[in-house]
Amino acid sequence: MHLWKTVAIVGVGLIGGSIGLALRQRKLAQRVVGIGRRQETLDQARKLKAIHHGTTELADGVRDADLIIVCTPVNAIVDHVVACAAYSSGALVTDAGSTKSHIVQSLDEQLPRGVRFVGSHPLAGSEKTGPQHARADLFEGRVVVVTPTRRTARSDAQAIGQFWEALGARVVSMTPAAHDAAVAATSHTPHVVAAALAAATHTKDLPLVAGGWLDTTRIAGGDEELWRQILLDNRENTLAALERFQASLSDFRAALEAANGAKLKQLLGKGRKRREEASA
Amino acid sequence: MHLWKTVAIVGVGLIGGSIGLALRQRKLAQRVVGIGRRQETLDQARKLKAIHHGTTELADGVRDADLIIVCTPVNAIVDHVVACAAYSSGALVTDAGSTKSHIVQSLDEQLPRGVRFVGSHPLAGSEKTGPQHARADLFEGRVVVVTPTRRTARSDAQAIGQFWEALGARVVSMTPAAHDAAVAATSHTPHVVAAALAAATHTKDLPLVAGGWLDTTRIAGGDEELWRQILLDNRENTLAALERFQASLSDFRAALEAANGAKLKQLLGKGRKRREEASA
Numbered sequence: 001m002h003l004w005k006t007v008a009i010v011g012v013g014l015i016g017g018s019i020g021l022a023l024r025q026r027k028l029a030q031r032v033v034g035i036g037r038r039q040e041t042l043d044q045a046r047k048l049k050a051i052h053h054g055t056t057e058l059a060d061g062v063r064d065a066d067l068i069i070v071c072t073p074v075n076a077i078v079d080h081v082v083a084c085a086a087y088s089s090g091a092l093v094t095d096a097g098s099t100k101s102h103i104v105q106s107l108d109e110q111l112p113r114g115v116r117f118v119g120s121h122p123l124a125g126s127e128k129t130g131p132q133h134a135r136a137d138l139f140e141g142r143v144v145v146v147t148p149t150r151r152t153a154r155s156d157a158q159a160i161g162q163f164w165e166a167l168g169a170r171v172v173s174m175t176p177a178a179h180d181a182a183v184a185a186t187s188h189t190p191h192v193v194a195a196a197l198a199a200a201t202h203t204k205d206l207p208l209v210a211g212g213w214l215d216t217t218r219i220a221g222g223d224e225e226l227w228r229q230i231l232l233d234n235r236e237n238t239l240a241a242l243e244r245f246q247a248s249l250s251d252f253r254a255a256l257e258a259a260n261g262a263k264l265k266q267l268l269g270k271g272r273k274r275r276e277e278a279s280a
Numbered sequence: 281m282h283l284w285k286t287v288a289i290v291g292v293g294l295i296g297g298s299i300g301l302a303l304r305q306r307k308l309a310q311r312v313v314g315i316g317r318r319q320e321t322l323d324q325a326r327k328l329k330a331i332h333h334g335t336t337e338l339a340d341g342v343r344d345a346d347l348i349i350v351c352t353p354v355n356a357i358v359d360h361v362v363a364c365a366a367y368s369s370g371a372l373v374t375d376a377g378s379t380k381s382h383i384v385q386s387l388d389e390q391l392p393r394g395v396r397f398v399g400s401h402p403l404a405g406s407e408k409t410g411p412q413h414a415r416a417d418l419f420e421g422r423v424v425v426v427t428p429t430r431r432t433a434r435s436d437a438q439a440i441g442q443f444w445e446a447l448g449a450r451v452v453s454m455t456p457a458a459h460d461a462a463v464a465a466t467s468h469t470p471h472v473v474a475a476a477l478a479a480a481t482h483t484k485d486l487p488l489v490a491g492g493w494l495d496t497t498r499i500a501g502g503d504e505e506l507w508r509q510i511l512l513d514n515r516e517n518t519l520a521a522l523e524r525f526q527a528s529l530s531d532f533r534a535a536l537e538a539a540n541g542a543k544l545k546q547l548l549g550k551g552r553k554r555r556e557e558a559s560a
Contacts, residue, residue, distance in 0.1 A: 123488065123490035123491075124490065124491075125490070125491070125492070126491065142490065143487070143488065143490065145488070172487065172488075179488075182484075182485045182488040183488055185480075185481055185482065185485045186481065186485050186486075186488045186489045186490070186492075186493045187488075187490065187492050187493065189477070189480075190477060190492050190493045190496040190497075191492060192529070192532050192533075192536075193473060193477055193496060193529070194492075194496050194551070195532065195547065195548050195550075195551030195552070196525060196528040196529040196531075196532050196547075196551065197469070197470060197473055197525055197528070197551075198550075198551040198552070198554040198555040198558075199528050199531075199547060199550045199551040199554055200465075200469075200521075200524045200525045200527070200528035200529075201465055201466065201554055201558070202465065203554070203557065204462075205462045205465045205466050206466075206554075206557055206558045207423070207452065208403065208423065208425070208452075208459075208462045208463055208466045208467075209466045209558045210403035210404065210405070210422065210423065210466070210467065211403075211404075211405070211406065211499075212405070212466075212467050212470050212471060212474075212498075212499040213466045213467065213470050213558070214558065214559060215495050215496070215498045215499060216470040216473060216474050216495070216496055216497075216498070216499060217470075217496075217551070217554075217555050217558075218492075218495045218496070218555075219491075219492040219495060219496060220548075220551040220552055220554075220555040221552055221555045221556060221559075222548075222552065223552075224545050224548035224549045224552055225545060227548050228541050228544050228545040228548060231536060231544060232536075232539060232541055232544070235536055235539060238536060239533070239536060239537060241480075242529075242533055242536075244480045245476060245477055245480040246526075246529070246533075247480070248476040248477070248479050248480035249472070249473070249476040249480075249522075249526070251476075251479075252472050252475065252476050253472075253519070253522055253526075256472075256511060256512075256515055256518060256519055256522075257519060259512060259515060261508050261512055264508050264511060264512070265504050265505060265508040267475065267476075267479060268475050268500075268502075268504035268507050268508060269504045270475075270478075270479045271474070271475030271476065271477075271478040271479040271497070271500040272475070272478070272500055272501055272502065272503075272504055274478040274479055274481055274483070274486075274497075274500075275478040275497050275498075275500040275501045276501060277483065277486055278478075278481070278486045278489045278493070278494065278497070279494065279501075
């Protein structure tokens with residue numbers, strides 16, 4: 001039995017495309033409709049079997065949906081959810097944005113009573129974009145944060161949790177504010193650090209980069225417009241997390257300046273242990 | 281036909297073990313002898329077919345070698361090469377140290393005339409250590425920097441280049457000083473940045489780490505004693521490269537503080553382009 005009749009995905013890129021692929025391969029929805037700006041991308045998603053049908057008309061795409069997932073860039077999510085709510089007839093709506101406080105608060109204020117929205121953030125991004133990089137297993141074993149508020153019906157939060165779990169994800173429930181503070185440290189600051197490291201490397205030194213540099217800078221390959229939006233949206237938390245990183249780096253630098261091997265080893269050991277704790 | 285009769289590997293860990301595996305699988309040496317401090321590690325390397333024979337006695341191990349590769353931690357290399365030279369009869373000697381200036385200069389000063397040493401650095405390290413992580417293909421397609429000096433016979437530098445090429449590597453020849461300045465930016469600073477980022481992440485936030493944080497901090501899992509030695513040995517270059525990184529990070533931070541989206545996007549774009557240049 002299908003969990004959903006018609007699922008509408010607004011924005012069929014890496015995340016939206018992967019949701020569609022997973023829904024279809026796991027036979028979780030009778031019909032998956034993709035909504036996008038460019039017919040070409042929708043045709044590509046249809047050929048990849050991420051969606052059954054694609055349309056550039058939001059109203060058409062969401063009309064019959066019982067579940068809508070908005071997978072557009074952070075700055076577009078609020079408007080898209082508001083439009084989805086206007087055109088759909090009682091669908092449950094979620095998003096996949098990397099930030100939550102502003103999005104969820106705006107929607108709590110703007111959405112008419114009775115519209116059912118629950119914020120989500122699948123921690124499954126990549127430096128790659130577009131449906132051609134979509135994978136049916138993208139969410140398997142990954143964490144998805146769901147951010148209900150006082151306005152959210154418990155049954156809606158549960159349904160959205162079940163949706164992500166059906167795609168193989170592990171669901172964590174948090175407030176939007178707690179989510180944004182945590183991902184500032186675990187995602188947004190690493191992005192800034194990776195980009196700053198790549199940008200600081202002279203072109204003449206690039207022939208000597210190896211696995212270490214390539215790993216450390218991998219996420220710097222991400223789309224700068226998407227990340228501009230994320231970083232500005234979560235600006236204060238990211239600045240606070242950046243400050244903690246800069247203080248940590250200053251400790252390493254001071255130990256190296258003083259040629260204090262014992263202190264340097266202690267700091268390196270702290271980093272190694274924290275790394276091992278995370279991957280355990 | 282074998283390229284070498286007897287190859288002695290001093291220090292049979294990730295790098296030394298991988299050299300042994302590659303030599304044996306590619307049938308480049310008649311006999312591979314491993315020299316180490318612990319018989320247990322040597323027995324393990326022998327079972328993995330990385331070496332034919334293992335000994336804890338340096339004099340025994342290197343006596344018949346025509347090629348010796350010293351794969352011990354940076355601080356031990358000079359003493360090991362000097363000892364190898366004393367016990368061997370005319371072998372060509374190289375190392376696999378991550379730094380080159382101090383090692384090569386010390387050996388140029390200390391080695392008796394007629395001892396043939398050429399410095400090497402295979403850019404194929406990993407956060408993993410020990411022969412159990414050794415791989416016969418570790419050097420395939422990787423860069424190995426060879427650092428001859430005025431004291432080096434051209435034929436010796438060529439022979440060491442051929443050795444690494446026979447393992448599948450791409451050989452680049454540089455001065456020890458140019459090598460150390462470049463790897464300060466491409467390897468040693470990324471290590472400090474990764475460790476500082478891991479150390480700055482609160483334990484409470486670890487449940488929300490995903491691919492980005494894990495990639496960016498991967499090398500922080502490396503052995504802190506090996507890295508203490510590398511960073512202190514290449515201290516001045518690393519401090520200079522760290523300063524460039526900190527300046528780059530300050531640009532990002534200033535743009536974020538000013539909520540200057542255009543500048544932020546420009547900086548992110550610079551990082552993305554440099555990243556793409558490197559992996560192209």
